[in-house]
Amino acid sequence: xxxxxxxxxxxxxxxxxxxxxxxxxxxxxxxxxxxxxxxxxxxxxxxxxxxxxxxxxxxxxxxxxxxxxxxxxxxxxxxxxxxxxxxxxxxxxxxxxxxxxxxxxxxxxxxxxxxxxxxxxxxxxxxxxxxxxxxxxxxxxxxxxxxxxxxxxxxxxxxxxxxxxxxxxxxxxxxxxxxxxxxxxxxxxxxxxxxxxxxxxxxxxxxxxxxxxxxxxxxxxxxxxxxxxxxxxxxxxxxxxxxxxxxxxxxxxxxxxxxxxxxxxxxxxxxxxxxxxxxxxxxxxxxxxxxxxxxxxxxxxxxxxxxxxxxxxxxxxxxxxxxxxxxxxxxxxxxxxxxxxxxxxxxxxxxxxxxxxxxxxxxxxxxxxxxxxxxxxxxxxxxxxxxxxxxxxxxxxxxxxxxxxxxxxxxxxxxxxxxxxxxxxxxxxxxxxxxxxxxxxxxxxxxxxxxxxxxxxxxxxxxxxxxxxxxxxxxxxxxxxxxxxxxxxxxxxxxxxxxxxxxxxxxxxxxxxxxxxxxxxxxxxxxxxxxxxxxxxxxxxxxxxxxxxxxxxxxxxxxxxxxxxxxxxxxxxxxxxxxxxxxxxxxxxxxxxxxxxxxxxxxxxxxxxxxxxxxxxxxxxxxxxxxxxxxxxxxxxxxxxxxxxxxxxxxxxxxx
Amino acid sequence: xxxxxxxxxxxxxxxxxxxxxxxxxxxxxxxxxxxxxxxxxxxxxxxxxxxxxxxxxxxxxxxxxxxxxxxxxxxxxxxxxxxxxxxxxxxxxxxxxxxxxxxxxxxxxxxxxxxxxxxxxxxxxxxxxxxxxxxxxxxxxxxxxxxxxxxxxxxxxxxxxxxxxxxxxxxxxxxxxxxxxxxxxxxxxxxxxxxxxxxxxxxxxxxxxxxxxxxxxxxxxxxxxxxxxxxxxxxxxxxxxxxxxxxxxxxxxxxxxxxxxxxxxxxxxxxxxxxxxxxxxxxxxxxxxxxxxxxxxxxxxxxxxxxxxxxxxxxxxxxxxxxxxxxxxxxxxxxxx
Numbered sequence: 001x002x003x004x005x006x007x008x009x010x011x012x013x014x015x016x017x018x019x020x021x022x023x024x025x026x027x028x029x030x031x032x033x034x035x036x037x038x039x040x041x042x043x044x045x046x047x048x049x050x051x052x053x054x055x056x057x058x059x060x061x062x063x064x065x066x067x068x069x070x071x072x073x074x075x076x077x078x079x080x081x082x083x084x085x086x087x088x089x090x091x092x093x094x095x096x097x098x099x100x101x102x103x104x105x106x107x108x109x110x111x112x113x114x115x116x117x118x119x120x121x122x123x124x125x126x127x128x129x130x131x132x133x134x135x136x137x138x139x140x141x142x143x144x145x146x147x148x149x150x151x152x153x154x155x156x157x158x159x160x161x162x163x164x165x166x167x168x169x170x171x172x173x174x175x176x177x178x179x180x181x182x183x184x185x186x187x188x189x190x191x192x193x194x195x196x197x198x199x200x201x202x203x204x205x206x207x208x209x210x211x212x213x214x215x216x217x218x219x220x221x222x223x224x225x226x227x228x229x230x231x232x233x234x235x236x237x238x239x240x241x242x243x244x245x246x247x248x249x250x251x252x253x254x255x256x257x258x259x260x261x262x263x264x265x266x267x268x269x270x271x272x273x274x275x276x277x278x279x280x281x282x283x284x285x286x287x288x289x290x291x292x293x294x295x296x297x298x299x300x301x302x303x304x305x306x307x308x309x310x311x312x313x314x315x316x317x318x319x320x321x322x323x324x325x326x327x328x329x330x331x332x333x334x335x336x337x338x339x340x341x342x343x344x345x346x347x348x349x350x351x352x353x354x355x356x357x358x359x360x361x362x363x364x365x366x367x368x369x370x371x372x373x374x375x376x377x378x379x380x381x382x383x384x385x386x387x388x389x390x391x392x393x394x395x396x397x398x399x400x401x402x403x404x405x406x407x408x409x410x411x412x413x414x415x416x417x418x419x420x421x422x423x424x425x426x427x428x429x430x431x432x433x434x435x436x437x438x439x440x441x442x443x444x445x446x447x448x449x450x451x452x453x454x455x456x457x458x459x460x461x462x463x464x465x466x467x468x469x470x471x472x473x474x475x476x477x478x479x480x481x482x483x484x485x486x487x488x489x490x491x492x493x494x495x496x497x498x499x500x501x502x503x504x505x506x507x508x509x510x511x512x513x514x515x516x517x518x519x520x521x522x523x524x525x526x527x528x529x530x531x532x533x534x535x536x537x538x539x540x541x542x543x544x545x546x547x548x549x550x551x552x553x554x555x556x557x558x559x560x561x562x563x564x565x566x567x568x569x570x571x572x573x574x575x576x577x578x579x580x581x582x583x584x585x586x587x588x589x590x591x592x593x594x595x596x597x598x599x600x601x602x603x604x605x606x607x608x609x610x611x612x613x614x615x616x617x618x619x620x621x622x623x624x625x626x627x628x629x630x631x632x633x634x635x636x637x638x639x640x641x642x643x644x645x646x647x648x649x650x651x652x653x654x655x656x
Numbered sequence: 657x658x659x660x661x662x663x664x665x666x667x668x669x670x671x672x673x674x675x676x677x678x679x680x681x682x683x684x685x686x687x688x689x690x691x692x693x694x695x696x697x698x699x700x701x702x703x704x705x706x707x708x709x710x711x712x713x714x715x716x717x718x719x720x721x722x723x724x725x726x727x728x729x730x731x732x733x734x735x736x737x738x739x740x741x742x743x744x745x746x747x748x749x750x751x752x753x754x755x756x757x758x759x760x761x762x763x764x765x766x767x768x769x770x771x772x773x774x775x776x777x778x779x780x781x782x783x784x785x786x787x788x789x790x791x792x793x794x795x796x797x798x799x800x801x802x803x804x805x806x807x808x809x810x811x812x813x814x815x816x817x818x819x820x821x822x823x824x825x826x827x828x829x830x831x832x833x834x835x836x837x838x839x840x841x842x843x844x845x846x847x848x849x850x851x852x853x854x855x856x857x858x859x860x861x862x863x864x865x866x867x868x869x870x871x872x873x874x875x876x877x878x879x880x881x882x883x884x885x886x887x888x889x890x891x892x893x894x895x896x897x898x899x900x901x902x903x904x905x906x907x908x909x910x911x912x913x914x915x916x917x918x919x920x921x922x923x924x925x926x927x928x929x930x931x932x933x934x935x936x937x938x939x940x941x942x943x944x945x946x947x948x949x950x951x952x953x954x955x956x957x958x959x960x961x962x963x964x965x966x967x968x969x970x971x972x973x974x975x976x977x978x979x980x981x982x983x984x985x986x987x988x989x990x991x992x993x
Contacts, residue, residue: 026900027898027900028900028901029901030901031900031902031912049809049902049903050804050805050806050808050809050903050905051806051903051905052903229805230803230804233803233805234803250805251805302873302875302958303875303876303909303941303958304875304876304877305875305876305877305878305880306875306877344908344944346908346909346941346943346944347908349909350901350908350909350910353876353909354901354909358876358898358899358900358901358911359898359899361876361877361880361899362877362880363877363878363880363881363884364875364877364878364880364881365878365881366778366869366878366881366882368779368839368841368871369839370779371779371839371841374781376781376782378782378784379772379782383769386761386765387761389759390758390759390760390761391758391759392758392759393757393758393759394759395759395760395987395990395991396759396760396761396762396765396990397762397985397990398762398764398765398982398983398985399983399984399985400860400861400983400984401787401821401847401849401861417788417815417816417817418815418816419813419814419815419816419821420814420815420816421813421814421851422813423813423851423852423853423860424853427860430788430815437985438985440985441985441987444984444985444986445985445986445987448987448988449987452987453759454985454987457765458847459787459847461787461788466786466787466788
């Protein structure tokens with residue numbers, strides 16, 4: 001809301017510079033976007049929130065400043081009192097749609113151009129001058145917060161000489177040509193102002209072109225009403241016609257204020273347009289129904305954190321226009337008619353604290369009972385995994401939750417969650433995995449880095465439900481699958497999580513170099529070489545990727561491992577070299593070797609050499625050790641044979 | 657070889673030794689297990705006469721002693737010389753160390769750990785709530801009914817199935833109230849989403865941190881305490897803060913928390929947009945209706961909610977001028993942390 005400073009000062013004496021007033025407003029009333037200087041005028045730009053619709057007016061802001069500074073506002077006009085002599089107007093109103101509807105006929109108008117001050121104030125407040133009749137409605141709206149609409153009474157009579165106005169829901173298929181010259185299709189949720197022939201205005205949103213006021217207008221039907229806020233909001237949004245007027249209707253307007261502002265505008269029509277009020281009709285509440293909210297001393301102290309004397313509170317509230325009665329327990333408060341946002345004791349307490357000054361609220365240390373502390377495996381997993389991956393050379397990335405159009409070329413969109421109102425095609429589908437997010441990170445960096453390691457620990461949104469995932473991608477270099485598998489195994493070891501790997505076919509991965517990752521008997525993820533075609537598409541020579549479910553890993557992990565006692569007796573080390581084709585499982589071989597004898601205390605992959613033809617040469621280093629005694633060559637001799645057998649049984653050919 | 661010859665040879669070799677390594681070789685050659693002296697000693701039993709054996713033994717041992725003494729002296733001399741040489745050598749200690757090739761942890765993750773650690777010391781537990789959320793938890797139960805104008809505060813992304821991408825971490829509030837009993841102290845540091853075009857200062861994906869504390873007698877005074885405590889920790893002991901009225905439908909009273917600009921200390925500069933203050937956090941006392949929605953009796957309990965945007969806080973703290981750095985995976989950004 002833009003408020004020219006000179007306009008504000010018509011209602012309150014302000015000796016402070018505008019910067020200071022702006023500061024006071026922002027500390028005790030409402031957000032200030034800034035101070036604009038246009039021409040010779042300084043304009044306050046206020047950020048009015050939904051709860052403070054009363055501040056969508058110059059007078060409303062003046063009232064607040066008066067309360068803040070302990071002064072009164074000036075020039076408060078009386079409410080409009082229609083005289084008995086006015087001719088009645090035919091108006092039918094459904095009170096569900098309009099809490100109060102008034103129509104005033106102003107006759108004998110003679111047009112002149114809008115006074116300069118009004119034009120410039122409208123412009124400073126962000127509106128355009130149209131013609132005197134319309135300008136006056138906007139002027140009083142900006143000043144008092146009550147929107148008006150002026151119909152040309154003769155044009156209305158030309159449609160139907162009886163001039164019988166009705167506030168009703170739009171009928172299906174009804175149309176109206178609005179002031180902006182566009183034909184608008186109406187729906188049942190819209191409220192219209194209609195005569196017998198149909199709609200002449202969309203209530204609270206925009207008038208009809210046919211009954212528009214212009215320089216030739218000599219008789220006006222002036223509408224001042226309070227419409228159902230939600231209905232106005234829906235219609236204005238649907239038609240893309242949110243205006244200064246409609247945004248005020250979205251708040252709760254006050255009947256009292258309506259009558260006061262009506263008095264003001266009729267006065268202006270008389271002064272600038274020589275008009276005479278000749279007819280009037282009103283249907284609905286004439287006054288704002290008063291209601292009270294109690295504020296006990298305890299409540300106020302509980303909100304503030306310290307005792308605030310009730311007498312002080314009462315003074316603040318009265319300055320804000322509340323009627324206050326003291327009782328034994330506290331205060332009984334009747335909010336002023338323009339503060340329908342005040343409903344509960346906490347609302348009243350906030351009013352007191354605002355004027356008391358938030359800077360006067362003292363920090364109060366928290367005293368509380370200590371509770372049971374629960375283990376949080378997920379956070380332990382997160383912290384350790386992140387640190388470990390970073391230590392192992394991986395950079396953590398954080399990426400958007402969407403699938404870009406580039407990645408979408410590789411995905412079936414039917415399998416993805418889609419937004420109803422995407423911002424753009426780049427943010428339309430939710431990511432089902434971290435693969436594409438990290439491929440894009442790699443793509444972004446590949447030009448500068450031939451090799452890279454990245455990971456992300458974030459949510460993914462497959463159709464079956466969102467989950468916290470962990471993805472890691474490496475590109476460039478050699479032996480990517482085994483390198484990345486080593487990383488994953490290390491993660492597992494450090495979390496005391498036994499990982500198993502099984503054969504699988506998986507989209508987006510190399511047909512052969514891919515495995516599903518299992519823990520605790522369930523599948524928790526996948527690891528593999530990225531399909532060569534996919535890697536190429538992202539500008540990578542080759543890449544490997546794993547993704548595992550963080551929540552499940554955390555659940556299965558053990559923050560603490562178990563201790564195995566360390567033998568003090570010397571160990572004997574022996575190396576076994578053999579050739580093993582890629583079709584045979586080295587993991588099974590190692591497992592068999594390990595179980596040949598209790599004296600086999602460790603089996604380590606000391607060396608491996610892989611040929612392009614798929615053969616590999618392996619050297620295992622076996623540690624023999626006993627917890628009970630020092631081993632001699634005789635102790636080890638019988639095991640050697642078993643080890644050789646185990647190697648051969650698993651497809652290995654021992655080399656000399 | 658006779659004893660005298662071996663003595664002469666040993667002493668000569670010792671004199672010639674030019675380094676400690678040379679000297680060690682000489683020592684091994686003469687006094688080592690298979691050295692000359694041992695060789696000579698082993699030949700003694702072959703002498704036929706007892707007297708000769710005795711004489712030879714004495715002679716060899718005296719030679720051994722001489723060699724030992726010469727070795728010791730030479731050793732001292734060489735060590736002295738060695739030290740002089742080390743002193744004369746040069747080494748560029750400014751030459752960069754051999755990098756162990758470590759990766760990096762995203763600044764938001766590092767910040768999350770810091771914030772979490774701080775609040776867990778204050779007894780707050782981690783709370784988790786879905787990113788894809790029912791309208792109820794994100795809005796309805798927080799006093800933001802459908803079609804309500806207060807919804808304008810949040811430009812929301814909706815899924816085709818009607819769920820929202822949560823617009824704030826406050827969707828955890830009613831969820832946590834329903835699954836816990838007061839006193840409730842929970843926190844969350846997680847992602848939120850808004851219908852927003854991405855530019856240097858806006859992002860459809862952003863991060864929020866939020867705490868919820870429900871107990872008997874929770875007040876604005878305690879909110880002030882918690883707020884000051886944390887902001888001083890992040891922005892420095894000298895940080896000044898202030899509360900302003902701010903509207904959030906799920907708190908009453910609601911406040912915006914400003915921090916004095918650490919760069920200009922309130923004078924107004926480019927970083928704070930000439931304001932002197934940064935709006936840094938939002939907070940308030942939990943609205944009684946929200947407590948009721950969470951199954952908590954507002955007559956007995958009250959609550960506070962306090963939160964901030966870690967992206968923005970880090971941008972201020974680290975001088976990062978573009979929010980997109982956080983989310984677009986440029987390793988030149990990542991590597992700095």
